[in-house]
Amino acid sequence: MVQFGLQFREHQSLLVQQEELRIEMDIAANIQNLLLKTDIPKLDQLDIGIIFQPLRKMSGDYVYFLFDEENYLSVAVADVVGKGVPAALCMSMVKNGLETLEYANHNHSYILEVLNRIIEKSVDDSMFVSSFYGRYDVKNDILTYGSAGHEPALYFNSKGETFYNLESKGLLLGVMPEVKYPQFSIRVEMNDFIMIFTDGVTELRNCDVAESRNLIKDIAFSHRHLSAQEMCEKIYLELQRLQDYNLNDDFTIVILKK
Incomplete structure (x- = not known):
């Protein structure tokens, strides 16, 4: 007893x-x-959709929006290699850096370079961040973008009914102190859309990344007539069904639709 x-x-x-x-x-x-709360801008010229489902209470994904007075929409999607409280603290640094740099300089390469130095000096050597950063010129319908080791975004050209990978080779944030990040631009036409997502979307069981990306393209194509938000939700539900409704990682998709 x-x-x-x-x-x-x-x-x-x-x-x-x-x-x-x-x-x-x-x-x-x-x-x-x-x-990490960010407001989604409401624009007449651009339809914006987002779905964000964390795997745990503390998320390692982050989405940032800012629409300035010069009619430029900035969007960043970031993913920390890690989970829990350390990842959340790292994301806070990313947000603070983005909010400060947005008003200081609009050059994508510069923004990613400074974020890289902040993270490299401030976090553990085992923690890195991938990020896609884009700036949409609402008046001229031009997206300028750069990437730091992030999953390539997808661009859908409605005239040719074709998807293109928005490749942008850049090292993960936090690996080395001095890194250069190239930037690229594309023109967006009516009914075109851009899909930005984290690797939690493409890491499907029994599929490699290439197969997962093709599957995402097929689902997005079949729902291209819907709004950006509806497309995000349909893609999420379909991928959830294929995964028996069990997430493997934080799940984040952003769609910008003309």
Whole structure:
């Protein structure tokens, strides 16, 4: 009976500790949501859709939007190689860097270079960040973009009914202190759209990345007549169904549709 009583007391203590940890994680998740919250701009010239489903309470994905007075829409999608509280803290640094740099310089290469130096100096050597950064000229319908080791975005040309990978070779943020990031531009026509996503979207069970990307193209093509938000939701539901409704990673898709 004495042994049973000791084991019961230990069990109760573990339950209390587990509950305290759960409460702390809930608080941390709420703080992260507050810190990383970004408003989705509403534009007449561009339809914007987004779906974001974290695998755990603390997400390693982040989406950033900013529409300035010069009719430029900035969008960044970032993914931390890591999870939990460290990833959340790293994302806070990414957000602060983006908000500061957006007003200082509109050059994509410069923004990614400075973010890279911030992350390289501030986080553990085992933690890196991939990021796609784009700036859409609403008046001229031109998207200028760059990437730091991120999953290539997809561009759909409605006239040719063809998808193109928006390749942009760039090293992950945080690997080396001095890295140069190239930038590219494309013109977006009526009914074209751009899909930006994290690797949690393409990491499907029983599929390699190439097969997953082809599957995403097929689903997006079949729903191209819908709004950007509806397309995001259809893609998510279809991929969830194929995965037996079990996420392997944080799931983030952003669609910009002309």
